[in-house]
């Protein structure tokens with residue numbers, strides 16, 4: 004067994020009603036004058052008001068307009084607002100967009116350089132403000148990862164900042180926070196969580212610990228996503244999804260994700276396709292190419308998800324798994340082709356060039372992909 008380090012948030016508080024721990028955790032971390040970072044969709048769903056009733060002192064600042072898939076200069080402007088106040092801690096309430104923004108804001112309060120220079124690994128060495136995160140989607144797993152993803156509009160790319168400073172002090176995963184999540188977001192962020200678990204499971208850096216987390220996450224998400232999508236009020240499905248996406252976050256936060264994510268990034272950066280949707284559309288196509296290189300692992304997944312019978316060969320079982328994943332995407336109305344988003348196949352070359360630069364993720368993939376192979380995968384997605 005290789006030596007490995009397991010990274011997660013300082014404390015995880017999970018389960019229905021976990022949100023009631025917020026005031027105590029703020030007290031423990033010495034947060035009296037907080038900033039709350041959220042977005043319009045989350046605040047208009049009533050979740051912000053719910054949080055405010057739990058906080059003993061009024062926030063010094065509420066940033067309630069983080070855009071989906073935020074651009075780096077938007078966060079730079081928010082940082083200016085934050086610095087005008089004597090903030091002593093940050094609460095993030097939202098999906099990956101609000102959480103990633105809060106992770107960067109909490110870690111750059113005293114940083115003087117341009118945020119653009121932080122893209123990459125270990126560029127941040129300290130976090131200045133305590134950070135509590137409350138996910139409202141299930142989800143990105145961002146509540147337990149050392150990554151923040153922002154859009155770089157000049158490069159037309161989604162890019163990651165990777166640092167231990169981005170790991171929150173506390174993650175409160177209360178499934179009821181996801182009940183107001185609209186079906187399309189439930190679907191896209193749910194498939195994103197499924198991809199996190201699957202890519203972590205087949206990653207070259209997978210370990211027995213990340214495998215156990217990924218297996219449970221795959222089972223929970225595969226059995227509950229459609230129910231959460233069809234009826235957002237189904238609390239048991241929401242609970243499974245919240246736990247599944249958290250476990251998938253723990254798995255990929257340590258084993259990494261691979262080519263599905265690498266090929267999804269240019270779709271987000273160039274065509275503003277949401278992170279979940281980009282991953283969902285690329286998933287079956289990347290998986291077909293990866294399959295021969297991680298057949299044993301995919302066979303395990305096929306058995307785990309009960310999509311094959313004892314008499315099926317490994318090849319047959321993997322084929323059945325690929326079919327079941329395509330069906331899952333169809334059942335939650337994820338379009339099967341990039342044409343649906345008015346993207347033209349003429350840009351395949353440029354997309355492949357951009358994706359091939361995401362070596363941070365491509366190196367985790369079970370098959371090392373050439374730029375020609377990446378082009379071929381994009382072609383399959385039309």
Ligand SMILES: NC(=O)c1ccc[n+]([C@@H]2O[C@H](COP(=O)([O-])OP(=O)(O)OC[C@H]3O[C@@H](n4cnc5c(N)ncnc54)[C@H](O)[C@@H]3O)[C@@H](O)[C@H]2O)c1
Nearest residue numbers: 044045072098099100139140143145148150152183184278
């Ligand atoms: N840091 C990481 O480890 C990591 C991992 C995966 C993705 N990401 C990033 O996360 C972002 C995507 O996050 P996301 O998929 O969670 O979506 P999101 O945060 O962009 O939210 C999407 C939309 O859903 C709405 N919404 C969210 N929760 C809601 C709720 N409970 N009720 C009503 N509306 C709600 C928001 O208002 C927003 O309009 C992308 O930028 C992606 O790159 C980060």
Ligand SMILES: [Fe+2]
Nearest residue numbers: 195199278282
């Ligand atoms: Fe993702």
